[in-house]
Amino acid sequence: MSITTKAYVVEEKGGPFVLKDVILDHLEPDEVLIEMKFTGLCHTDLLVQAGLMPIGSFPAVLGHEGCGVIRALGASVSNKSLALNDQVFLSFRTCTACAPCLAGQGGACTQSQALSFLRTRLDASKPSPISLGDGTPVHGQFFGQSSLARMAVVSERSVVKCDASLGFGDDELGPLAPMGCGYLTGAGTVVNVLKPRRDSSMVILGVGAVGIAALLGARALGVTNIVVVDIVAAKLELAGQLGAKYVVNTLREEDGDLGAAVRRYFPAGADFIIDTTGVGRVLQAALGALGVGGTFALVGAMPPDTELRVNALDILTGCKKIIGVIEAWSDPQQIVPLLVQWYKEGKFPIDRIVKIYPATELDRALEDLKAGKVIKPVLSWDSL
Template sequence: MDIQAAVVETAGGAFRIETLRIDPPGGDQLLVRIVACGVCHTDMVMRDGAAPVPFPAVFGHEGAGVVESVGPGVIGLAPGDHVLISFDSCGMCPACHDHEPGYCPEFVPRNFLGTLAPDQGGLWRGAHRVGSNIFGQSAFATRALAHQRNVQKVDPDLPLHLLAPLGCGIQTGAGTVLATLKVRPGQSIAILGAGAVGLAAVMAAKISGANRIALLDRHTHRLDLGRELGATETATSLDMLAGPFDYIIDTTGVPALLGPAVGLLAGRGTLALAGVYPPDPKVPVDASAMMSMGRRIIGVVEGGIDPQRFIPELIDHYRAGRLPMEKLVRTYPFTEIEQAVLDSETGAVIKPVLLMEQSA
């Protein structure tokens, strides 16, 4: 069928909505009518060619919608089901078996390269393929093909436009705190960056019972929101933060912050790298101080969680009022995707979410 999709023609290009043709779902795929899709910083990284994506391409990896049809290999999902879509993984490697699919060795081909199996459908412009299957979905479109492993069924009473960001940004911040670091009551944490990932980490730190939650950002309106969500102190520069902290999470992707951040760690403290970093960054670290104090630096992808297990936990927190997503989200018509991306890049909006329905 024909769909409307936001295509980026070449690296650094604009998001242009045009008519493409989408295949029926094959293999383990589902055809999902996209109701809403969050705009994530990684979408801009891919747009700019800083990740190995196949141009021209359709991005968008925080999709939410309603299943329209399923491929022959799909079990347990049916037309009419409301779903959230997250990243894709193989389901068979040690990382997937350990419920940490973000570290799947097939993460790059399945989520950035848009690799499709012979029995899987994709997107077409006339007789030519358009890069799709990005993060197993390419959800900047009125319909998308997802996979059984990266789809989570949700109750139909839930607001899809608010919960769409659970598929990436929110699960990354919250998962880093709750699943990877396992922050305990009474511990301290500093979060660098007050975007969607950082503010999700703030909410999760409050859920965990941390007694000191510091938040760093350049934008004072984001810091104000951070305090509302649970931050106990805020700062606009790293030298304003007084250590030690049991945990520090970097969501900024700015390598220059990492060396000084290590110096703010307590003994046996952990610095979690949850940002998107430039190629080959050089980070000076005092190895002796790391060794003698038992400090650690760890990388975190997608919060280190299994979406099919963790998204239901996040929904429980949302229902209980502990994860007020509505304070982060601003919605935009799909036709205003360029404005939504600009507002995200400038920091004017925490989490833009595109609404597709009027374009369907």
């Protein structure tokens, strides 16, 4: 049985998001039909829309921070805990068989580009589950989900169940929609990769959703020595309210030398630096703030020509480690429930960065995001 629903379709590279009727195919045995409640907007959607990151084909339905309710289950879904009407978060899809996947680090899956960007269905011989009314195929299951849609046929591997005992109403899920990407990336990098001690010193570059999630993740672990760096005073004020002990605004003259500014607070340099900006000159400047034995985690999406010049002697004498972390090297099935639990307990107040928009107002949400008026815009599908 096919279903007609509404989805944001990007017709071609660089084209706008246009809300259209689309047709959904029947479920394959390992797929789940989701009625979307909320979808977060992430910069990766915009990079793909602009043609700066490749996907299988256009037209395409993007969106990879969905959450909603199960409306149908494929005939042989392997996760037997999934049932109709379950609230679920949608995340990226992994191969489940490579070394990182087997080690519980699915974010580092060696097949992630194929499974999140290039392919639609897991079984590549099957057509995309989405088409236009005239039969034109539309690239679907972006990140296993293509959740900029009212209804979606998603890969079961993208589905993370929300613990029903937490008692969230469907309308309360909005702030949590980005669990599977933005929040997982920021908080998961701290919790699963850096694993700071309570007395560790940490610098977070950039106050976006990923930076704030990293801050809240570190605070939830009891870390207090945290410097947050940005160029927007209002965002730094929010970071201060959410637990940053110190803030550095590199546009202010006295903070112009980032290394020196951080060393005012951490004279020996930081144990950990997390970059969420992907801006080369920020990375370069921040390197001077990393202490002996410190780790610099590159988390932000960055243009392919971004340079970071490292002096070999500096590495040798300073024992500094620079790592690139994709999707926090985390298994969504492990980290998402932990963050949701922390949110419920008030230890991860991520709702402070979210603004909910009716699904019809995607353009306004993106304008506000670009203008820095909102950190994490989330669309609500209830209005459709």
